[in-house]
Amino acid sequence: MTQPTSTDPRRIHIFDTTLRDGEQSPGVALNHAQKLEIAHQLARLGVDVIEAGFPITSDGDFECVSRISREVRGPVICGLARTARADIERAAKALEAAARSRIHVFTSASKVQIEHMLRKTPEQVIESSVQAVRLARQYTDDVEFSGQDVMRADFDFVIRLYREAIEAGATVINIPDTVGYGTPQEYGALIARVRDEIVQGRNVAISTHCHDDLGMATANSLAAVENGATQIECTVNGIGERAGNTSLEEVVMAIHTRRDHYQAQTGINTREINRVSRMVSRLTGMPVQPNKAIVGENAFAHESGIHQDGVLKHKETYEIMNAELVGREAAVMVMGKHSGRAAFRKALSDLGYVTDGQNDFGLNDEAINVLFTRFKELADRKGQIYADDLRALVEAGAEIAQTFHLGSLQVLSGTHVTPTATVRLETPDGLREAASTGDGPVAAAMNAISQATGITPELETYRLQSVTRGNEALGEVSAGVRYGGMTIMGIGLATDVVEASARAWLHAINQIVAGAGKSRIETETTV
Numbered sequence: 001m002t003q004p005t006s007t008d009p010r011r012i013h014i015f016d017t018t019l020r021d022g023e024q025s026p027g028v029a030l031n032h033a034q035k036l037e038i039a040h041q042l043a044r045l046g047v048d049v050i051e052a053g054f055p056i057t058s059d060g061d062f063e064c065v066s067r068i069s070r071e072v073r074g075p076v077i078c079g080l081a082r083t084a085r086a087d088i089e090r091a092a093k094a095l096e097a098a099a100r101s102r103i104h105v106f107t108s109a110s111k112v113q114i115e116h117m118l119r120k121t122p123e124q125v126i127e128s129s130v131q132a133v134r135l136a137r138q139y140t141d142d143v144e145f146s147g148q149d150v151m152r153a154d155f156d157f158v159i160r161l162y163r164e165a166i167e168a169g170a171t172v173i174n175i176p177d178t179v180g181y182g183t184p185q186e187y188g189a190l191i192a193r194v195r196d197e198i199v200q201g202r203n204v205a206i207s208t209h210c211h212d213d214l215g216m217a218t219a220n221s222l223a224a225v226e227n228g229a230t231q232i233e234c235t236v237n238g239i240g241e242r243a244g245n246t247s248l249e250e251v252v253m254a255i256h257t258r259r260d261h262y263q264a265q266t267g268i269n270t271r272e273i274n275r276v277s278r279m280v281s282r283l284t285g286m287p288v289q290p291n292k293a294i295v296g297e298n299a300f301a302h303e304s305g306i307h308q309d310g311v312l313k314h315k316e317t318y319e320i321m322n323a324e325l326v327g328r329e330a331a332v333m334v335m336g337k338h339s340g341r342a343a344f345r346k347a348l349s350d351l352g353y354v355t356d357g358q359n360d361f362g363l364n365d366e367a368i369n370v371l372f373t374r375f376k377e378l379a380d381r382k383g384q385i386y387a388d389d390l391r392a393l394v395e396a397g398a399e400i401a402q403t404f405h406l407g408s409l410q411v412l413s414g415t416h417v418t419p420t421a422t423v424r425l426e427t428p429d430g431l432r433e434a435a436s437t438g439d440g441p442v443a444a445a446m447n448a449i450s451q452a453t454g455i456t457p458e459l460e461t462y463r464l465q466s467v468t469r470g471n472e473a474l475g476e477v478s479a480g481v482r483y484g485g486m487t488i489m490g491i492g493l494a495t496d497v498v499e500a501s502a503r504a505w506l507h508a509i510n511q512i513v514a515g516a517g518k519s520r521i522e523t524e525t526t527v
C-alpha cells in the first residue's frame with residue numbers, strides 16, 4: 001500500500017445524516033422504501049457514513065436502520081443514541097447486520113441544555129457520557145461522541161467532556177453547533193483548540209456538525225476543515241431541523257472546486273449529486289429553492305446579456321465549475337429581458353434557424369436585429385422566453401419585410417359598449433392612425449388596420465392557439481385571408497389574443513403589399 005505523503009490532499013469523510021437529522025425537517029416522514037432508496041443512492045454517491053436513524057425513536061425507525069444495515073453496502077452505517085443504556089442497546093441491535101457499523105452517542109454541552117433540558121450537573125453529564133461511550137464500545141470499535149450546542153457552551157467544559165469521551169473509547173468526536181450560533185472564526189478556533197489540546201497524536205477523528213440558523217453552516221464546516229476536522233456531517237439539499245444542516249453538495253463542491261485552498265478531497269462521485277438532490281426533494285416533498293448553490297434550478301443558468309456573451313466566448317468568464325461535474329446538463333442560457341444579441345443569436349442557432357449568419361429562413365444580421373427587437377418587447381411582457389417562443393417569433397418572421405409596423409393598438413370592449421379599436425401604424429412615409437368598430441374587439445382591431453392601410457382582405461379562417469408555456473403564454477393567431485384571388489396566411493404572436501390577431505391581420509396585409517411573398521401564400525386551386 002502506498003503511504004500518504006505530506007503533500008497528498010487530506011481525505012475528508014462525508015457523514016450523511018439526511019435520513020436522521022434531515023428527516024427531522026418539519027413535515028418530513030420517510031417510509032422504509034423511501035429511506036432505502038435514498039440510502040442506496042447515498043452509497044452510489046460515495047458517502048463514507050450513513051446515519052440511518054435513531055433506533056430508539058420507534059419500531060419503524062429501528063426496522064429501517066436494521067434494513068439499511070442488512071442491504072446497503074459500502075458506507076459505514078450509523079445509528080444515533082442518547083447516553084441512555086436502552087438507546088445504545090437498541091442502536092447496537094439495529095446495526096447488527098451492517099458490514100461496518102457506528103454508534104453515535106450524544107449528550108448536551110451547553111449550560112442552558114444541561115440545566116434546563118437534561119436537568120443534570122456538568123459532572124453527571126461527563127459521567128453518563130463516559131458510561132455511554134464505554135457501553136457502545138462493547139458493541140463496535142467505531143463510536144462517535146457528540147455534545148450538543150457546543151457553541152453556546154463553556155469551552156473549557158467542552159474540552160474536558162471530549163477528553164473524557166476519548167479516554168472512554170470514542171473514535172470520532174463530533175462538535176455540533178446545534179443551533180447554528182457560531183461564526184466561522186469562532187467555530188474554527190474551537191476546532192483548532194480541540195485538535196491541539198486533546199486529539200493531537202491520537203487516532204481520533206474530529207467531525208463537524210453545523211446548523212444553518214444564521215446561514216453559516218457551510219462556512220462553519222469549511223472553517224472546521226481548515227482547522228483539522230476530517231469529517232463533515234451534512235444532509236442532501238441541506239434539509240434538517242429548523243433552517244437545516246450543512247448541505248452536502250455545497251461542502252463537497254467547495255472542497256473540490258477550491259482544492260488549491262483546502263488541500264483536501266472527499267470520496268464523493270460528484271456526478272451523482274444532482275440525482276440524489278432530486279430524489280431527496282421528491283421523496284421528502286421539500287422543493288429546492290431555484291437559487292440554491294449547486295442543485296438549484298438557476299445554479300448553472302445565465303440570464304443577462306453580458307454574462308451570456310462572456311460565457312459564449314469563454315465559459316470560465318462566469319463559471320467556476322462545470323454543470324456536468326455535478327450531473328447536470330451544461331450551463332443553460334435563459335432567454336429573458338436581460339439577454340443580449342449574442343445569446344439570442346446562439347439560441348436561434350441552437351434551434352437551427354441560423355447557420356453561419358444565413359440559412360433557408362433568411363435570417364441575416366438585419367433580420368436577426370428585427371427579431372431581436374420583437375424578442376425584447378416580448379420579454380418585457382412575458383419574462384422568460386422559451387424555445388417555443390423563439391420558434392414562434394421566427395416563424396411569424398415575414399414581419400421582417402413589413403411595410404407597416406404596429407406602433408400601438410388600443411381596444412375598448414365590454415358587455416355594454418360597441419367594441420372600438422384605435423391603431424397607430426409606422427410606415428416608411430410616417431405614421432398612420434385609424435379607429436374603427438367591429439362585432440368584437442378582434443374585428444374592431446382588424447377593421448382599424450384595414451382603414452389605416454387601405455387594404456381590406458376577406459377573413460376566411462381564423463385559428464388561435466397557445467404556443468408556449470408559462471402564465472403569460474404566447475398566443476399564436478393564424479388568419480387565412482383572401483385578396484386578389486390569392487389565399488394568404490398571416491401569423492401573429494403576442495401574449496394578448498387581440499394583439500396577436502391584429503398582428504396576424506397586419507402580417508397578411510404586409511405580404512399583400514410586398515407582392516405576396518411565396519413562402520406564405522397558397523395560390524388558389526381551380527377545381
Ligand SMILES: CC(=O)SCCNC(=O)CCNC(=O)[C@H](O)C(C)(C)COP(=O)(O)OP(=O)(O)OC[C@H]1O[C@@H](n2cnc3c(N)ncnc32)[C@H](O)[C@@H]1OP(=O)(O)O
Pocket residue numbers: 021024054056057058082083084106107108117118119148178241
Ligand atoms: C440535536 C438533535 O437533533 S437530538 C435528536 C433529536 N431527535 C429526536 O428527538 C427524534 C426522536 N425522538 C423521539 O422519538 C423521542 O424524543 C424519544 C423516543 C427519543 C424520547 O421520547 P420520550 O421518552 O417521550 O422523551 P421526550 O422526547 O419527551 O423527552 C426527551 C427526554 O430525553 C432526555 N434527553 C435528551 N437528550 C438526552 C441525551 N443526550 N442523553 C440522555 N437523555 C437525553 C431529556 O432530558 C428528556 O428526558 P425526561 O423525559 O427524563 O425529561
Ligand SMILES: CC(C)C(=O)C(=O)O
Pocket residue numbers: 021080106146147148149174176177178179209211
Ligand atoms: C445529535 C446531534 C449531533 C445533533 O444533531 C445536533 O447537535 O445538532
Ligand SMILES: [Mg+2]
Pocket residue numbers: 021176178209211241
Ligand atoms: Mg443536528
